[in-house]
Amino acid sequence: MAVGPRVLEAAGLPGPGRQSRLREWWEQEHVFGYGLIVPAVVLLVALVAFPFGMAIYFSLSDYWVGSPGAFVGLTNYRDILGNEVFRQTLQNSFVFTGIALSLKVVLGVWLAMLLSRNLRFKRIIRGIVLLPFVIPTALSTLAWLWMFDSLYSVVNWTAIRVHLISAPGPNWLGQAEYAMAAVIAVNVWRGLPFFAITVLAGLMAVPKEFHEAAEVDGASSWGRFWYVTLPLIKPVLGVVILFSTIFTFGDFNIVQVLTRGGPINTTHLFATLAYQVGLSGGNLGQGAAISLFIFPLLALVVFFQLRYIRKE
Numbered sequence: 636m637a638v639g640p641r642v643l644e645a646a647g648l649p650g651p652g653r654q655s656r657l658r659e660w661w662e663q664e665h666v667f668g669y670g671l672i673v674p675a676v677v678l679l680v681a682l683v684a685f686p687f688g689m690a691i692y693f694s695l696s697d698y699w700v701g702s703p704g705a706f707v708g709l710t711n712y713r714d715i716l717g718n719e720v721f722r723q724t725l726q727n728s729f730v731f732t733g734i735a736l737s738l739k740v741v742l743g744v745w746l747a748m749l750l751s752r753n754l755r756f757k758r759i760i761r762g763i764v765l766l767p768f769v770i771p772t773a774l775s776t777l778a779w780l781w782m783f784d785s786l787y788s789v790v791n792w793t794a795i796r797v798h799l800i801s802a803p804g805p806n807w808l809g810q811a812e813y814a815m816a817a818v819i820a821v822n823v824w825r826g827l828p829f830f831a832i833t834v835l836a837g838l839m840a841v842p843k844e845f846h847e848a849a850e851v852d853g854a855s856s857w858g859r860f861w862y863v864t865l866p867l868i869k870p871v872l873g874v875v876i877l878f879s880t881i882f883t884f885g886d887f888n889i890v891q892v893l894t895r896g897g898p899i900n901t902t903h904l905f906a907t908l909a910y911q912v913g914l915s916g917g918n919l920g921q922g923a924a925i926s927l928f929i930f931p932l933l934a935l936v937v938f939f940q941l942r943y944i945r946k947e
Contacts, residue, residue: 667934693923711924768828783807811901837871
């Protein structure tokens with residue numbers, strides 16, 4: 636049975652005219668557009684802007700766990716700059732990011748070129764390559780922790796059997812140089828699939844006619860890569876290097892699970908030191924200052940890389 640407009644109005648429900656006006660108002664371009672971005676804005680404010688603002692507030696106060704503290708200005712920043720452990724962490728972060736990113740660029744492009752070929756079981760191989768990136772970081776790093784164990788190291792056992800090193804082998808997580816090499820190796824292992832698959836997408840967009848024309852002109856495989864492929868994938872390469880730099884610079888799980896910043900603070904990164912000082916030590920003010928110190932550094936990196944991408 637049909638219900639009339641007066642019955643709907645008497646029941647407090649909008650009539651057809653009101654519904655149509657509401658629909659027309661909602662379908663206006665500016666109203667509908669703002670309605671679509673409101674959920675994203677709410678998420679950004681709740682999950683990014685608010686925690687970032689709280690971190691700034693903590694870094695400018697002598698805030699401890701259980702003690703609100705008072706405003707101290709830039710005292711926390713001056714204290715961490717005078718701290719030898721923080722200066723060591725700053726050096727560690729640049730060494731870690733520089734070596735790991737360089738390896739991911741070289742190995743990622745090489746792996747992407749390999750995956751772009753017509754191989755048997757190509758889809759299965761691509762799925763296997765993605766496994767290190769798909770597996771939870773803490774879970775996969777625990778496996779590496781066992782592999783680098785000082786007594787039962789699979790890495791040492793294999794290297795001794797193939798006569799690469801002599802027994803008993805290095806203590807991977809107990810010596811400064813080997814510990815840094817271990818965390819870099821695990822970071823490269825985990826980040827390589829993301830790098831390779833993204834570059835592979837760029838390679839798939841390169842027209843085959845360009846390679847065929849270069850081959851007809853007598854260009855070698857290296858010449859085709861250097862003068863044809865590489866210039867065409869530079870924009871994609873620039874974007875993936877940008878994201879990889881951010882992910883590598885802010886790494887936490889790998890170092891925390893493998894070394895916890897040791898031995899003697901030689902593998903501490905910004906995130907692990909901030910966790911140790913702010914959460915384990917209870918000094919939330921200095922912990923927030925350490926975590927925020929990475930922000931201007933990453934902002935500079937992002938600025939110059941985006942400028943290069945736009946130029947290209």
